[in-house]
Amino acid sequence: MSSFLPAVAEELLREIRNVYQETSQIPDEILLALKFVFGPSALHALDLVDQRAVTVLSSPSGRRVYQVVGGSGHLYTCYTTCHYCPCPAFAFSVLRRSESLLCKHILAAYLCQAMGLSQQETVTDQQMSNILCGKAGPGT
Amino acid sequence: MIVGERCDIKTSLLFLTAITAASELGVKVLFLTPTPIQSLPGSLQDTLANLNPDSLKKIKFMYPRSREELLQDVASLHECACGPSAPYSLIIVDGLERYLGVRPDSSPQPEDQSAAAHVSALLADTAAFLTRKLEERGGAYAPCRVIVSFDVGLQGHSGGESLLCMDPILSILDRYFSVRCTLDRDRSSAAPATAIASDKQPRGVWMVYFSGVGVTARLTAGKEESSIMQRQWRLAVCPNGALEFSPMGTDE
Ligand SMILES: [Zn+2]
Numbered sequence: 329m330s331s332f333l334p335a336v337a338e339e340l341l342r343e344i345r346n347v348y349q350e351t352s353q354i355p356d357e358i359l360l361a362l363k364f365v366f367g368p369s370a371l372h373a374l375d376l377v378d379q380r381a382v383t384v385l386s387s388p389s390g391r392r393v394y395q396v397v398g399g400s401g402h403l404y405t406c407y408t409t410c411h412y413c414p415c416p417a418f419a420f421s422v423l424r425r426s427e428s429l430l431c432k433h434i435l436a437a438y439l440c441q442a443m444g445l446s447q448q449e450t451v452t453d454q455q456m457s458n459i460l461c462g463k464a465g466p467g468t
Numbered sequence: 469m470i471v472g473e474r475c476d477i478k479t480s481l482l483f484l485t486a487i488t489a490a491s492e493l494g495v496k497v498l499f500l501t502p503t504p505i506q507s508l509p510g511s512l513q514d515t516l517a518n519l520n521p522d523s524l525k526k527i528k529f530m531y532p533r534s535r536e537e538l539l540q541d542v543a544s545l546h547e548c549a550c551g552p553s554a555p556y557s558l559i560i561v562d563g564l565e566r567y568l569g570v571r572p573d574s575s576p577q578p579e580d581q582s583a584a585a586h587v588s589a590l591l592a593d594t595a596a597f598l599t600r601k602l603e604e605r606g607g608a609y610a611p612c613r614v615i616v617s618f619d620v621g622l623q624g625h626s627g628g629e630s631l632l633c634m635d636p637i638l639s640i641l642d643r644y645f646s647v648r649c650t651l652d653r654d655r656s657s658a659a660p661a662t663a664i665a666s667d668k669q670p671r672g673v674w675m676v677y678f679s680g681v682g683v684t685a686r687l688t689a690g691k692e693e694s695s696i697m698q699r700q701w702r703l704a705v706c707p708n709g710a711l712e713f714s715p716m717g718t719d720e
Contacts, residue, residue: 390546391597407590408593410592411643412589412593418585419578419579419585423578423640424578454544456543457540457543458543460539460546460590461536461539461540461542461543461590
């Protein structure tokens with residue numbers, strides 16, 4: 329899904345991946361750059377990363393999808409190859425106003441992937457289908 | 469993505485694409501539409517009659533009646549992508565507007581935009597997954613592509629292109645579909661209503677424009693920088709229903 333990001337954002341995520349692998353932390357200048365590129369959702373996304381809110385679900389077919397637990401405990405399903413989130417911020421700031429590139433949930437998924445902090449979980453193919461069309465969470 | 473005013477020509481084009489992909493490229497095609505195709509132009513019926521039945525078997529029709537059913541059908545495609553039969557290389561959705569609850573008389577609501585994004589994103593993500601599966605099988609039939617048609621209520625309007633730019637649903641679809649193919653009825657060359665239908669007069673003439681980031685990227689990457697950004701074609705519907713394409717302008 330990185331082809332949906334401008335080059336500067338991709339570069340930034342690459343840098344986070346490299347720096348975090350070496351030092352297990354993100355230096356201040358990269359935090360500033362994150363805020364500059366992604367706006368206020370950057371800090372919220374980092375909170376979600378701290379809370380280990382991102383889970384990569386996979387099923388036997390090989391299909392994968394992100395599930396992000398939002399601040400209110402609500403579960404958001406985001407696709408791995410293109411930008412979509414069912415949250416109100418995505419509908420408003422991304423789709424309607426075109427003000428931001430993405431919402432905090434998708435950014436958190438990017439960051440967790442870059443930092444290797446995503447949880448992993450396996451579901452059945454049928455559960456995956458239900459999750460993909462926005463029907464149900466895993467095992468709930 | 470094929471965009472244009474309400475007309476049957478888009479269904480015919482999509483059907484022709486499905487047949488061509490199945491018979492000439494040998495790939496599997498999934499054709500999603502809310503209602504079974506009732507009638508086909510004569511030329512397509514001839515093509516069908518001459519078609520190898522095995523080619524036709526490569527096209528699967530599904531008729532999801534609602535957005536929920538469409539989402540469900542697309543979401544479960546991954547379940548059979550690991551079986552013995554090859555995954556689909558082409559997913560076609562005819563009449564996407566009918567799944568998005570777009571009413572011609574009222575302006576789209578924010579929920580409609582989210583719904584359009586959800587359906588488009590699921591189609592795109594599914595195509596990316598099936599592409600990976602096709603590549604695992606050697607990649608001969610990769611990648612998996614998605615084509616949708618979308619009606620815009622332009623009946624009787626002129627200057628359609630500017631209206632298209634403002635359509636809030638279309639602007640969402642443009643995020644997920646990198647090439648837009650616009651069909652614009654050419655009213656100037658249409659036969660006057662009083663003229664007796666002649667055998668040689670085309671039944672309708674359409675201007676076909678290609679635009680979008682997919683086209684722009686290809687043009688800047690290739691040797692075609694000098695040509696205009698939008699590729700234009702003329703599409704004439706012949707009296708026997710055959711579709712005739714001819715390039716327009718300086719483009720080729
Ligand atoms: Zn979100």
